Amino acid sequence: MAASNTTTSNAVVTMDVFRYEPDASELxxxxxxxxxxxxxWVVLDALNHIKDEIDGTLSFRWSCRMGVCGSCGMMVNGEPRLTCNSFLRDYYPNPIRVEPLSYFPVIRDLIINLDHFLDKLEEVKAWLIPAEDRELSEGEYRQSPAQLAQYKQFSMCINCMLCYAACPAYGHHSEFIGPAALALAQRYNMDSRDGASDERADVIFSEEGIWDCTFVGECARVCPKNVDPASAIQQAKVEATKDFFKSVLVPWGKRQQPAESR
Amino acid sequence: MPRHQPATPAKQHIRPMPVGWWLKRTSYFLFMMRELTCVFVGGYALFLLMLVARIGEPDAFAALLEHPGSLVFHVLALPFVLYHTITWFNVTPKALVIYRGEEKVNPVIIAGANYVGWIVVSVALIWIAWIAIGSA
Amino acid sequence: MELLTHDILIVGGGGAGLRAAIAIGEENPKLSVGVVSKVYPMRSHTVSAEGGAAAVIKPNDSIENHIYDTISGADWLADQDVVETFVNQAPEEMIQLEHWGCPWSREPDGSVAVRPFGGMKIERTWFAADKTGFHMLHALFQTALKYDNITRYDECFATKLLVHDGRCLGVTALELQTGQLLPIAGKAVILCTGGGGRIFPFTTNAAIKNGDGMALAYRAGVALKDMEFVQYHPTGLPGTGILITEASRGEGGILLNKDGRRYLQDYDLGEPFDVTSPEHPRKRTMELGPRDRLSQAFELERQKGLTLKGEYGDYVHLDVTHMGQKKINKKIPFVRELCRNYVGIDPVHEFIPVRPVIHYMMGGVHTNVDGETPMPGLYAAGECACGSLNGANRLGSNSLTELLVFGARAARAAVKYTESLGDFPQSELLAQAQDEQARIRERYFKPGDGKGKESIAAIRTAMNDTMEDGAGIYRTDESLRKTSEILRELKERAKNVELADHSLSFNTELTAALELEYMLDIAESLAHSALARTESRGSHQRTDHPQRDDDNFLKHSLAYQTDGDPRIEYLDVVITKWPPGERVYGSK
Structure with a gap:
């Protein structure tokens, strides 16, 4: 706690906070x-100070305050950040501007609507669909540390939505499945236990899927967990391309369509 | 897993994308430049096709290359094509992730291999051209 | 107002709630399930669990070992039939989660890896690096996405249980987006709302852990069991209370006082081995003793003046430097990330400042081995429940497994229970919901006179302080009486809380006020249960009654809400094959 010993007493910091109270005003x-x-103090501490001591009407989400629950993402000086991990000292003495994550609809103050993300997560079937069924009595699937390493990075996504707030493709086209959901789909495609990349392909390889990504690369830069969704999407593009050429050049090598998705 | 939706949806504020959004961040600007300048990459591909069409006619081939318009186009396209080349080289490690056991192969090595290949091919081409000019 | 109905309603979308929801989907896909959660499920506090989850899987381990570690860890206050059921079912549940995609860390042969935790004879903690809870929660949530019979009520805040003819038949929940109060009926209700660590000032717990479900049941007349037992985790960061996982000690980390001495050897926890010795770290010894004993050792060391002093109180050092960068990055990368971000040190080269911090409530809603409470139709699982698995001190890494085993068991029991039930008493339930809406409107949305206005934050801080002062690691009759008295005053003061925010849309000041009321209720039950237990056992240490008293207190406490102080009753502990013995750690 060496840093805290140098706390400057009486020093203050100015916070400019985005307010939207639909019950009071449209604007x-x-x-x-x-x-x-x-x-x-982190930006979240300052917001809690405002809520507790200055203005009880300010609304925002937060919970774990240790960068793992993904609740407290906001724009801090125009940059998507987890506020529990953005220290005042990195902005001081300049004012700090706090706004809800870009591109999302705002429900109230700093609270965005992320329902569509969860719908997309379901669309891409972001869950394990085993290549071969296994009874519980047969124990665990075997997976070597090397096989685990293949997808581990993409499994670290905390759904904080910072990558969407950094993605102009999503800003222009909210139907875009987006970085986090695509990375999570890829996480399962690359899991050695999974056998359903073909089932996911229709959605992932669609217009709203990977091809909406124009490789700005900001998603990877703002990700607080180094998930690198940009890489997940590029890898999926390679797969999609291979898939296309296979179907054109070697018709018998075409991927198998599951009956129900046709 | 369906989600419950409010009987009357809550009011929401939608923030429109500002017209100058791409001027707000360097990465956005560079991205827009890539989008705009891709016509030069496309144009150069067209030009190559035109050359291919003249491959059996050495005079027409040379004429096309020596045409002043073609020279101007080359000068204009070069920086943009370079920009795109560098972008693609740098994207490679994102698309091509190689694991050696549990460890990722350093992305610098993967991107670097592109640059090394580029230099090798360029040197080879210059060498061939040099010989060709010498024998002419 | 329209009654929304489901066969089974789950309150809370964390590990236990999601496991329960999936279990119902597997058991009978025709049953409709509602999951009511005040946060999006993947924000639930399960996400913060780090070190791992226990289950017997390796040939060198045995069911008997896990049972014994749990019972002795619990200081013999665990119901032994419940422990047996839990330990037997644990491996299957953990394998199930593996089949659902949880990225468990692996041995080179591809089998799941295990690590040692405190209080264990043999290493049996499954882990996903040091983000086990995060990976478990996301695996459960993503798996739950595929079930069409589960409806999520995201960001809906439960305010009351709907009870008719003595049966629990649903909840009222505030839909945060719109501010509407929803009456949601279920033939059975499973509470999976987690603990209430936020009643204390220093806690590893997230902001959402306010004992909501415990308070809902308590107000409906259901007993809270063993509330006096609260676990301090020995290693949290001073100031923030952020958890530094026990896995850091399981992987070889050591605790040092201000003189650099491994002080645990002075508190009957065995002899230290050098960190370079192949014998280090030895199970059930020194740094791998149980959490209650380690936290108490810190407090005694502090009283001797042998701890270090910092801005956020006293602390000791956790040293993992000998593990080296490679092992730290592989086994406890999140610890490194947290230390760099929040303390500004790198544990590869520097000591981590740590102190005991409130971590887990062994107590909770009184349930049996199937998650059934005494109220028909009401079930509970996870930290909010007390099925008497954890007794007086929970064995580290049992709680994540507990979510799975008891989430699934409660769901299966609820499925069976609902089979015999007919239609809902619609009008009665709607009338109750309307009363609840009127209560909230009357209490919080009427413009006040501004006189005697109390602030939520001030009351919350006063509650936090008195809990730490009077009901912390060491307690006395005097300290607990004082805390009870202050809590009574605070409950009165809370009646004068006036909101500045009268809007319907996402009113987080309203939810903060409701959470404060929940916390005061469970804090009260805790203080009174602790006052009545005049013995020392596990995490409940009374300096005025330092001995364990099996003659009088081999019993669970049951706290019932009354108009005055809570009424405390007792229930015998189930002892089957393991008679109460001495807790020995660090023996040769």
């Missing part, structure tokens, strides 16, 4: 608050 506004500056 959003910015509200300025002054909060104490502490070396070891």
């Amino acid at each position: 959003p506004r910015m509200q300025r608050y002054t909060v104490p500056f502490r070396e070891d």
